[in-house]
Amino acid sequence: MVRIQILTIVTNILFLVYIARLIVKGKLREEYAIVWIVCTLFIMVFSFWRKGLDVMAHLLGVYEAPNLVFTGAIFAILIYLLHLSIVASKLQNNIKQLSQEIALMKMRLDNNDNPA
Amino acid sequence: MKERVLLILPCYNEEVALPVLLTELQHTEFPNHYQVDVVVVNDCSKDKTAQVAKQFKVALIDLPMNLGIGGAVQTGLQYAFRNKYDYAIQLDGDGQHPPHQVATLLAAQQQYKADVVIGSRFVGNGEGFQSSFIRRLGIRYFHWLNRLFTGNQIFDSTSGFRLLNKRAIALAAMHYPDEYPEPESLILFAKAGYSIVEVSVQMRQRQGGASSIGSTASIYYSLKVSLSMFFTFIRQSKY
Numbered sequence: 001m002v003r004i005q006i007l008t009i010v011t012n013i014l015f016l017v018y019i020a021r022l023i024v025k026g027k028l029r030e031e032y033a034i035v036w037i038v039c040t041l042f043i044m045v046f047s048f049w050r051k052g053l054d055v056m057a058h059l060l061g062v063y064e065a066p067n068l069v070f071t072g073a074i075f076a077i078l079i080y081l082l083h084l085s086i087v088a089s090k091l092q093n094n095i096k097q098l099s100q101e102i103a104l105m106k107m108r109l110d111n112n113d114n115p116a
Numbered sequence: 117m118k119e120r121v122l123l124i125l126p127c128y129n130e131e132v133a134l135p136v137l138l139t140e141l142q143h144t145e146f147p148n149h150y151q152v153d154v155v156v157v158n159d160c161s162k163d164k165t166a167q168v169a170k171q172f173k174v175a176l177i178d179l180p181m182n183l184g185i186g187g188a189v190q191t192g193l194q195y196a197f198r199n200k201y202d203y204a205i206q207l208d209g210d211g212q213h214p215p216h217q218v219a220t221l222l223a224a225q226q227q228y229k230a231d232v233v234i235g236s237r238f239v240g241n242g243e244g245f246q247s248s249f250i251r252r253l254g255i256r257y258f259h260w261l262n263r264l265f266t267g268n269q270i271f272d273s274t275s276g277f278r279l280l281n282k283r284a285i286a287l288a289a290m291h292y293p294d295e296y297p298e299p300e301s302l303i304l305f306a307k308a309g310y311s312i313v314e315v316s317v318q319m320r321q322r323q324g325g326a327s328s329i330g331s332t333a334s335i336y337y338s339l340k341v342s343l344s345m346f347f348t349f350i351r352q353s354k355y
Contacts (some may be wrong), residue, residue: 095181098189100183
């Protein structure tokens with residue numbers, strides 16, 4: 001084992017523990033945690049299997065292994081950002097419907113309190 | 117039996133213009149065979165719009181947060197839908213849409229039996245309100261887009277002064293865009309197979325408040341509206 005391997009493995013474990021803590025405390029929903037856990041496992045695999053990166057790069061026809069890391073990471077980040085936009089859109093829609101419903105109910109209540 | 121009409125007044129910071137409009141509405145005579153009610157939709161104004169509205173004998177829907185013009189109008193339409201109104205007419209709170217022209221829209225509905233009637237600045241004699249060059253350019257562009265997507269000849273697709281009948285109310289209560297809803301909703305209605313007619317009305321300059329579209333925002337406006345018109349056009353209808 002090389003120093004960098006130990007470093008990434010330890011960081012990975014700490015990160016996993018942190019995510020687990022967030023889920024336990026109810027601060028992170030499981031469905032959003034999946035991405036993070038999968039990413040961590042991915043990095044974990046390549047931390048142990050040092051040659052793996054070169055093997056994968058060779059398989060995919062990438063000349064420099066680090067380029068594969070950057071391409072993969074950026075792609076994953078973009079997809080996750082898109083996912084967050086979808087979540088935000090859904091939330092906005094839900095909030096809109098909620099406030100419309102609240103406004104209409106509030107109106108009915110007011111009318112019951114002082115009927116015209 | 118009288119047909120029931122709901123006038124929906126979406127308001128955002130209209131404490132100046134709203135009392136003028138509501139006073140005018142009290143003195144407006146509507147055709148006898150209609151029972152006309154008014155609902156003010158306060159889109160979480162920062163000023164005293166809600167208090168002003170309470171001084172008049174009108175229904176008030178007070179939104180707990182700012183939803184934008186589309187969300188506010190839709191709330192009014194949901195109210196119309198649940199209370200089984202025959203027609204809903206949007207009348208902007210800034211006083212651009214003169215109350216006496218409500219009768220014009222109702223008459224056009226009677227004549228053409230249309231599902232949607234638009235009060236237009238650009239059909240017929242086109243007197244009264246004249247808008248800026250940029251706005252006119254935009255309106256020509258939307259006319260073209262509408263013809264492209266729906267085949268309808270609509271000249272004033274940005275006009276918010278419109279009448280919806282029962283089935284148009286039902287659709288819009290479910291599906292209505294939040295932001296800049298006017299041109300986009302026309303695609304929605306056309307795709308549902310609803311007939312749309314335009315009648316000439318005279319509009320006025322706003323009595324107070326500010327336009328929802330500034331000059332810098334007009335590019336964003338056209339882009340956003342074009343996009344949403346396109347996607348409304350290609351969307352598989354769920355209704």
